[in-house]
Every structure is written in structure tokens, then in C-alpha cells.
Amino acid sequence: AEPLEIVAAAQARLGAGPLAGKRVLVTSGPTHEPIDPVRYIANRSSGAQGTAIARALSGLGAEVVFVTGPADIPPPEGIEVVRVGSAREMLEATQAALPADAAIFAAAVADWRVKSASDRKLKKTKGGMPALEFEENPDILATVSGMESGRPALVVGFAAETDDVIDNATAKRQRKGCDWILANDVSPATGIMGGQENAVTLITADGAEEWPRMTKAQVADRLAQKIADALA
Ligand code: C5P
Numbered sequence: 001a002e003p004l005e006i007v008a009a010a011q012a013r014l015g016a017g018p019l020a021g022k023r024v025l026v027t028s029g030p031t032h033e034p035i036d037p038v039r040y041i042a043n044r045s046s047g048a049q050g051t052a053i054a055r056a057l058s059g060l061g062a063e064v065v066f067v068t069g070p071a072d073i074p075p076p077e078g079i080e081v082v083r084v085g086s087a088r089e090m091l092e093a094t095q096a097a098l099p100a101d102a103a104i105f106a107a108a109v110a111d112w113r114v115k116s117a118s119d120r121k122l123k124k125t126k127g128g129m130p131a132l133e134f135e136e137n138p139d140i141l142a143t144v145s146g147m148e149s150g151r152p153a154l155v156v157g158f159a160a161e162t163d164d165v166i167d168n169a170t171a172k173r174q175r176k177g178c179d180w181i182l183a184n185d186v187s188p189a190t191g192i193m194g195g196q197e198n199a200v201t202l203i204t205a206d207g208a209e210e211w212p213r214m215t216k217a218q219v220a221d222r223l224a225q226k227i228a229d230a231l232a
Contacts, residue, residue, distance in 0.1 A: 001077050008059040009078035017061025018228035024062045025100040025152070026054040027107035027140065029071035031087045035132065036118040040085075043108050044193055047071025049158075050106030052220035054079060057104075060224050065097045069107055087113065087137035094140055098147075102154040102227055105141040105178075113137050145177035154230050155179050156223075159203075160186040160193075169203050180204050182223065202226070 001009070011017045028050025032040040047068060054066045055076040064079040067090060075081045082093045087109045094103075112134035122130050141157045155178040159169035162185065169183030181203040186193045199213040202223075211222065 004059065005055065005077045008055060008076070011061045012058055012063065012078060015061065017059070018232065019057060019060040019062035019224070022062045022101040022231055023065070023099070024057050024227070025065050025067065025094065025097050025103040026050055026057065027067045027090060027094060027103075027105050027109075028054065028075075029069035030108050031069045031090060031110045031137075032085045033110045033113040033137075034086065034117040035114050035130075036120065036122045038121050041110065041114065042070075043110065045069075045071070045108035047073055048196070049198060049216045049219065050104075051076060052216045053104055053106055053223060056217070056220035056224035057227065059221075060228050062224075065100070067093045067097060067107070069109075086110075087140070091138045091140045091143065094144065098144070098152070099150050100152045101231055102156070103144055103152040104156045104223075104227075105144075106158055107140070108160070109140060110137055139176070141178055142176045154227060156227070157181050159183040162187045166201055166203070166208050169201065170208070173203050182219075183208075 029047035030043045030045040032042050034040050051073055054064050058064045058079050066075050066079050067082045084090045084093050115133040115135045145155045157176055157178040159172045159181050161168045165183050165185050169181045173181040183201045184198055192198055196215055197213055198216050198219045200211050200219055202209045
């Protein structure tokens with residue numbers, strides 16, 4: 001294990017750190033929406049930012065439950081990991097993991113799934129091609145934000161935007177009913193999607209706070225510290 005993971009695991013065992021005694025849920029990674037048993041629709045999320053956030057929270061002593069879609073990188077050591085495939089499975093696992101003191105929704109959940117995915121492999125037929133019809137997936141962040149009882153005290157979402165980042169993210173915070181939104185510009189030129197760095201703006205009820213460009217691990221540390229302050 002990496003030294004930081006050893007520190008995090010030791011702190012978690014010792015019940016040390018500002019988040020000791022707090023349970024925090026983190027969703028991460030892409031979802032896979034089946035077309036048939038062997039094919040699926042996915043997105044380019046690597047799971048890097050969500051994994052870093054889970055590691056940072058655990059490093060501050062939180063009990064972390066990490067609900068992850070099929071990501072490129074392994075989850076942090078020493079925390080509870082729930083692996084899911086589709087958005088609907090992610091919602092189910094998220095609800096099963098509650099109650100929690102805070103919930104961070106870093107997953108890149110597919111907006112749509114294939115309506116009536118086939119339980120048999122679709123065959124290639126001469127001249128014919130399947131026409132895929134879609135239906136909307138549940139919005140996990142909005143569902144948890146709107147819980148009438150047992151809602152986590154702090155609900156944090158992400159907004160990956162390519163234009164009018166702050167305006168869109170501010171509107172998204174309202175629409176989803178979450179407390180904070182971490183907004184980032186994922187235009188290809190930024191190299192953020194799939195890269196090591198991130199440039200985010202934290203949007204709360206008090207306004208927007210722009211953070212300088214830093215590594216995803218640094219974003220995670222800063223967010224974890226903010227969460228610790230908010231829950232204190
Ligand atoms: O609407 P949009 O996908 O841009 O919202 C992004 C935020 O909402 C992220 O925090 C993401 O994890 C969450 N989300 C979700 N369930 C969905 C879609 C997005 O939890 N079906």
C-alpha cells in the first residue's frame with residue numbers, strides 16, 4: 001500500500017482525525033448501461049477524482065463507503081467498497097449505504113439507459129441494424145438531496161461543464177437541491193477529463209469560490225477539509 005493509505009487506514013482504525021465518527025458516502029466512476037449481455041454504453045470517467053476524495057476523507061478519519069462503477073483505477077485500501085454496473089444499481093447501492101453524515105456524488109452517471117436491453121446477444125442480421133431506444137436514468141444526487149427523512153446533513157454534487165461553467169453549476173445546485181456543487185470545465189483543451197489535474201469552483205449558498213488549478217489529490221484534500229469544517 002502507499003504510505004498515505006497506511007496513514008489513512010491507521011487513522012480510521014484509531015478513530016483519529018477531524019472526521020472520526022462520521023460516515024461519508026462517495027459515488028465514483030462511470031456507469032455501464034447494458035445493450036445486451038456483452039455490450040454496453042459508457043463514458044470516459046476514470047474514477048480518479050472520486051477515488052482521491054474517498055482516500056482524503058478516510059485520511060481525516062471518516063468511515064467511507066465507496067459506491068463505484070467500473071473505473072480504470074483501483075479503489076482506495078481500507079474502506080468499504082460497493083461495486084456496481086448501471087445507474088439503477090448505483091442508486092440502489094447508494095440508498096442501501098445510507099444513513100450517512102455527508103454524501104459526495106462524484107460518479108459520472110449515464111443520463112440514459114437502453115430501453116428493454118436484450119437478455120440475449122443481439123445477432124448481426126443481413127441488412128438490418130438494431131435501433132436503440134433510450135429511457136431516462138434516475139438522478140441519484142437529486143433523489144438523495146430531496147429525501148424527506150434521513151437526508152445526509154451535507155450533500156455535494158459535481159458539475160462537469162464545457163461552457164458558462166459557473167452559471168450552469170449555480171443553476172444545477174438549485175435544480176438538484178444539493179448543498180454544494182464542485183464545478184469544473186471539462187472542455188477537451190483543459191485536459192481535465194482523464195488527466196491528473198483539476199480546476200474547480202466550489203458553489204455554495206454563499207456564492208462561488210474559485211480554486212486554483214491543482215492535482216486531483218489536492219482538490220480532494222481541500223474538499224475533505226471543507227467537509228470536516230462543515231460537519232464539525
Ligand atoms: O446533471 P449532471 O449529470 O450534470 O449532474 C452531475 C451531478 O449529478 C454529479 O454530482 C453526478 O454524480 C450526479 N448525478 C447523479 N445521477 C444521475 C446524474 C448525475 O447522481 N443520474
